[in-house]
Amino acid sequence: MSDKQDNVTSSSEASEPQIIHMDYGTATEFGAIVERTIDERGGNAAVQMPQWLEDKQPDRALSTRRSGRNRLKTFPGVAFISVLVILFLYLPMLMVVGFSFNGGRQALLWKGFSFSWYGKVFHDPAIISATLTSLEIAVIAMVLSTVIGVMFVLAADQMSHAGSAVASWLINASLIIPEVVLGVATMGFIRMIGLKPGMLPLILAHTTFCVPFVVMPLRARLQTIDTSCFEAAVDLGASPLVTVRRVTLPLLTPAIVSGALMAFVISMDDFMISNFLTSAGTTTLPIYIFSLIRKGVNPSINVVATLLLLLAVIVTVVSSVLTNRKDD
Amino acid sequence: MSEHTATLDGEKPPITDTSHHTTPTNRRRHTLFAAANRIKPGMLSHWYAIPAIIVGLLFTLGPICVIVAFSFMSQPEVGGGVVYKFSTNAYKKLLFTTDFLGRTSFDPRYLKVFGTSLWQALITTFVCIVLSFFIALWMSLRKPSTQRLLVLLINIPFWTNLIVRTYAWMLILNENGPINGFLKFIGVGSKQLLYTSGASLIGLIFTFLPFAIMPMYSALSGFDFRLVEAAYDLGARKLTVMRRIILRAAKPGVTSAIALCFIPAFGSYVQPVLLGGGRVLMVGNLIASQFSDARNWPFGAALSTVILLVTLLCGVAASIGGGKAARDAGMAV
Known part of the structure; x- marks a missing residue:
């Protein structure tokens, strides 16, 4: 004993x-x-x-x-x-935030403080529908990439050294390849396998490039966890799957949440790859803003930009709080 | 690679199951006995990696193979897409042009596009690395709580929408924007700032600065600054300390920053379009236009293949250089 x-x-x-x-x-x-x-x-x-x-x-x-x-x-x-x-x-981003409260009809001529453009944006059907499309894709891609990423990180330990290296390379490749190339390549690929541009290719492509963002914080967190917790669980008679569910996953929760949030933001923000996979009915928010900007500077862009900036601030702060937690 | 495929094909059966079945009665002792061979407690069997690998194969490796294959195919008579007929015309088009009479002559138009991309990406990378070195050094000398706050401040732009960040500079450089307002106020008169290659460059630097700061900070934050004091005690001057101690410690950060800034900047699309207007044509824009307006897919695929090769070379160089830099830094520490 x-x-x-x-x-x-x-x-x-x-x-x-x-x-x-x-x-x-x-x-x-x-x-x-x-x-x-x-x-x-x-x-x-x-x-x-x-x-x-x-x-x-x-x-x-x-x-x-x-x-x-x-x-x-x-x-x-x-x-x-x-x-x-x-x-x-x-400063550039603060300027966008400042001008989002502009009351005038022109984006750059200050006509006094007002929330009027926020009201207009919240009632603009095109912006609402683009936002909903983006949210739908982002939520599905977030869930899928989180599940896939967690499974991969926990399984990578059991793979051979070379196998794990090749798999990591395969997963991280989408981070390194320039987005334009990945976009046109994915478009060619979905055409080749007979898919039509639209929701399904968007979700699949978003899931793919979100996985590395889920994997990164998980790997970092896993290194800090004391493995004797797992050994203790097994010694107390927990089956491997129960150990994963009751010990590993709770210990990894901050990293999982932070990775999922990152995946959500990355999916919400993507313009380049979506641009090649989108169809008439599936305009995402970044694609819509891009088309608005190309038409000319418009005060409602300031409002949408401010809201997207707010999303980035919230997600960064939350994931920073989660990863800096010292209690466990 | 071979071991990896073996895992996928199932030729290497999980040892867990066999070891589990040999002594089902005394599992607890067996767990310790076979700790090296069976699934580590709290982990999953390697089969759970398969969805990630499938996703990677289908939507990263698959598209890359398709785009490389497309670059060797022919262009259809009308419209986009490809005809499955082998041809190297797409690559010939990169350097040569054929006129109506069938004469082939050297054509530097597309080389110029590559030159613009290279130039913009190099300046971006250089400026980002210099600025990130200073701010990373400054950050890593703050109190731990201040450091956390600063990391947060650097992270926020990183997670902000690319189009929003680019748009912010459109507001600033606009002819009615604050800079032109200031120029008019001091009597210089308004200048064309937006839709210039300089504007595109500022946008690229603004976008990729956080990408450079983060690896630089992670290289310097782990650095033991007592070594600097030791260097002073041994009689080193400020510049010597900077060059021989701090810059060495920053080397791994520099290599990652090069990889993280140069490659995406080289293939950038949004900043040249929105800030450079029609004046800046980079490879990314050329590729995108081949797949939409001009509709020469094989040519676009050939351009993409060239970018992929550049990326691969940079990746290899960065991993070799990164390893060397890390070793150098290790020696310095």
């Missing part, structure tokens, strides 16, 4: 070099121990630093005045450029 207990606790670090705990006196003694251990174990040993040495802060006397003056944080221009970069990223 004790042997088994031992197995459980040490199985996760079995491959790591053995750690020797000792108290060391002087630095010379410590060095001697290191040398002897390396001699004895053929260089495959690790010596743990004593706690006092780990915790030790540099003595004030050791740091020279020169290094004090040369603080890294005073690199000239770094802070200035950084603030400019953040302004560069945000």
Whole structure:
């Protein structure tokens, strides 16, 4: 029994070099121990630093005045450029938000604060129908890609090394290939297999390029989970599927939610690939906005853009909160 | 690859089941005994990866194969699509033109398009990397809580709709926009800012900056800044510290940033159309137009194949360079 207990606790670090705990006196003694251990174990040993040495802060006397003056944080221009970069990223979008409250008929001539364009957008049948199409595709693609992604991440561990690498490459390829190429290629492909442009190809293509966004946070989360939880569940008699359902999935929930949200946004935002797969009845919101913009600047674009920006803010904040949670 | 297909075909049966059946009475001890061979607790059998692989095969690999095949086919007499007849005309069209009399001569028109794309993508990548290095360095020197907030701030543009972000610059560069307003106010007079190659470039930089900041930040945030203090203590000057310590640590970030900015910028479509107007023709626009207006599918497919090759080369270069850079950084640390 004790042997088994031992197995459980040490199985996760079995491959790591053995750690020797000792108290060391002087630095010379410590060095001697290191040398002897390396001699004895053929260089495959690790010596743990004593706690006092780990915790030790540099003595004030050791740091020279020169290094004090040369603080890294005073690199000239770094802070200035950084603030400019953040302004560069945000000012254009703040401007869109500001102009969405413009009361005038022209997009750029300020005629006072008003919600009137929001009212117009919420009653514009073309925008509503494009939004509904986008939402429908995004929700279905989100669900499908989340299910597929979770299954893949949990199964990838069991595949051979090469198999898992090839499968990951296959899944991530859609991230790297330029969207234009993927769009026209998918259009050629669906034509080849006899599908008509429309809802089904849109959903399938969206699912495909959403999967990598689901897989990324899941993989990161899985690395931080203590596998002894799973071993404990199995030891207590849970079947493999019950372990997955009752232990793995709850532990992965923040990553699953964050991945699903990312998939939702990526699907909502896609213009390039959808543009080649859409048919007359399935205009998505980005395609509709694009056509509006090409017709000329229009105040209702500001409103839709602000709402899409709001979606990005909500999703980013929620998924950041989920992935930064420290409680488990 | 062979092992992967073996998994798919089922030639390699899951060891789990056999081990499970040999000692059904004493499963718990067996779990530990066969821990290396059976399904790890809490995980699923490799069969569950199949939907993801099918989706990848069907909608990533399948389209790529189709587009490469299309590029070697002939154009039908009228309309779009392809005729299943082998031809390399599409590739010839990239470099040569044939006039009505059948004489073939060199045609640099499409090479110029590739040149524009390359130029715009290179400048975008360079500017993004320089800016992202500074902001990533600045971010990684903040308090952990500030760092989290800054990462959030960088993430929001990343998740914002591409068209919305491009549209924002249309508002700014418009002839009635704030920049022109300012120019008029100081007496310079309004300038054509929108629908220029510069506008397209700004749009590309704006779009891909977060793509560069994130890998750069993840390279620098793990960096132990005590090494910088050590370098100062050993007598290094600021520039030396920057060049020999910090830039080395940033190298893996630089390689990922190149891959993440250059490839999508090279194939970009939205920014050249909306901000560049008719003045900027990039490969992405050329491809899109071949599949809609001009309707020469094999030619569009040949252009796509060239882009795919460039992507593949960049990917290989980035993975080799990335590995080397990571090793260099490891040595520096």
